[in-house]
Amino acid sequence: MQTADAVVIGAGINGAATAYNLIKRAGIKNVVLLEKQLIASGGTGRSAAIIRQHYSNEELVRMVKRSVDIFDNFDDEVGGDPGFVSCGWAFLIPESVSNGFGTNIAMGQRLGVDVREISREDLLEIEPRIDLSDVHRIAYEPRSGYADPRAITHAYVERFVDLGGQLWQLTAVQGLIVEGSAVRGVKTDAGEISTDVVVDAAGPWADRIARWAGVDLPLKITREEEIIFETANVGGPPRLCFSDMAKAIYYRPDGASRTLVGRGFPKDYQYVEPDGYNQEVDVSFIAETTERLYARWPSFTRALALNSYTGLYDVTPDWHPVLGRVDGVDGFFLCAGFSGHGFKIAPAIGEIMAEEIIDGAAHSIDIERLNLRRFAAEALIGAAYGSNRA
Numbered sequence: 001m002q003t004a005d006a007v008v009i010g011a012g013i014n015g016a017a018t019a020y021n022l023i024k025r026a027g028i029k030n031v032v033l034l035e036k037q038l039i040a041s042g043g044t045g046r047s048a049a050i051i052r053q054h055y056s057n058e059e060l061v062r063m064v065k066r067s068v069d070i071f072d073n074f075d076d077e078v079g080g081d082p083g084f085v086s087c088g089w090a091f092l093i094p095e096s097v098s099n100g101f102g103t104n105i106a107m108g109q110r111l112g113v114d115v116r117e118i119s120r121e122d123l124l125e126i127e128p129r130i131d132l133s134d135v136h137r138i139a140y141e142p143r144s145g146y147a148d149p150r151a152i153t154h155a156y157v158e159r160f161v162d163l164g165g166q167l168w169q170l171t172a173v174q175g176l177i178v179e180g181s182a183v184r185g186v187k188t189d190a191g192e193i194s195t196d197v198v199v200d201a202a203g204p205w206a207d208r209i210a211r212w213a214g215v216d217l218p219l220k221i222t223r224e225e226e227i228i229f230e231t232a233n234v235g236g237p238p239r240l241c242f243s244d245m246a247k248a249i250y251y252r253p254d255g256a257s258r259t260l261v262g263r264g265f266p267k268d269y270q271y272v273e274p275d276g277y278n279q280e281v282d283v284s285f286i287a288e289t290t291e292r293l294y295a296r297w298p299s300f301t302r303a304l305a306l307n308s309y310t311g312l313y314d315v316t317p318d319w320h321p322v323l324g325r326v327d328g329v330d331g332f333f334l335c336a337g338f339s340g341h342g343f344k345i346a347p348a349i350g351e352i353m354a355e356e357i358i359d360g361a362a363h364s365i366d367i368e369r370l371n372l373r374r375f376a377a378e379a380l381i382g383a384a385y386g387s388n389r390a
């Protein structure tokens with residue numbers, strides 16, 4: 001039987017970053033990364049990949065701040081090009097929901113994030129084409145932006161393999177081997193692997209993997225939709241990324257000419273099964289999202305949609321990830337439930353998971369509150385704006 005020091009299940013960005021860090025930082029060579037499809041074929045490959053640092057909890061701010069440093073110096077820190085575009089990010093808030101806004105900015109500043117509140121006039125100097133009449137307050141982060149989710153996952157996997165890690169693509173995990181209170185291996189459709197360390201980074205399928213270890217991971221899967229517009233003919237894409245809570249949409253440049261748009265909260269979530277869900281984008285979504293975009297960007301009314309697609313969020317009861325060891329199952333680690341935030345924090349997640357596994361506890365960032373046990377203890381994590389606006 002094949003043996004491994006550690007097996008990571010799922011080659012999305014979080015599994016890839018964890019596998020890489022296990023070898024690079026922790027020095028354990030015999031690591032297997034299992035992927036039932038191809039790398040980045042889960043939520044990662046469909047991600048808007050917007051990187052902003054405005055969060056309600058210190059853990060998330062610290063994670064994304066550390067990640068921005070890695071995105072920014074990726075070639076030195078990891079190697080390769082993550083497609084990071086540090087174009088800036090603006091958060092547009094309507095009058096009705098400004099609770100928590102100032103507190104979050106102050107916390108970000110205290111933790112060293114380059115963030116400040118700016119006026120509508122300030123923003124119009126950066127991006128003069130938008131109608132801000134319904135916007136009450138604006139947060140601005142000049143160092144934030146977006147990256148290429150496939151490119152960065154590929155870079156992590158490539159470095160992992162360079163360092164001696166094994167990538168098994170097109171290999172599905174079908175069960176876990178658990179003896180007493182410890183994990184002892186993984187059953188795949190290519191045979192069994194004996195190991196004392198299993199990391200569940202299976203995104204929308206992570207609850208199934210956890211069940212094989214006798215662990216109840218509370219996940220709901222939501223179906224998300226995005227549209228790409230051609231905006232070369234209307235003056236080019238936005239000059240920065242936006243989370244627009246006033247119009248309940250987000251948008252960002254997609255290269256030099258296109259604009260990526262998705263719907264944010266408040267909206268009706270569609271809960272689905274991750275296998276066989278309807279991947280066709282709803283006509284009503286395209287119509288409504290386009291209307292919201294045109295209202296914010298009057299000069300975009302001649303911009304045509306080129307492409308649209310769906311993807312999945314793996315959502316926990318408090319819209320925060322579940323990280324770290326699991327009480328009662330030695331050697332089983334959760335790295336899942338990213339609830340729509342898991343791209344921007346992944347570089348830090350890889351480091352934290354390696355610390356948790358090798359050193360016994362994450363130490364660069366405290367993840368105690370993000371452990372699975374918070375659900376049984378009814379210690380859910382709160383957020384200033386509620387749900388996915390964590």
Ligand SMILES: Cc1cc2nc3c(=O)[nH]c(=O)nc-3n(C[C@H](O)[C@H](O)[C@H](O)COP(=O)(O)OP(=O)(O)OC[C@H]3O[C@@H](n4cnc5c(N)ncnc54)[C@H](O)[C@@H]3O)c2cc1C
Nearest residue numbers: 010012014036042043044047048050173203311342343344
């Ligand atoms: C439309 C959309 C927009 C988003 N926008 C943003 C954003 O702007 N900013 C941000 O930070 N985040 C965003 N997110 C969220 C972010 O993309 C995800 O949280 C993150 O990519 C999840 O990565 P992951 O590695 O945890 O999981 P995934 O990418 O889902 O990877 C899990 C992998 O596990 C594999 N797998 C599952 N079961 C098995 C098995 N049995 N055996 C082997 N392999 C298995 C899957 O095939 C998959 O490749 C968005 C997500 C979507 C869908």
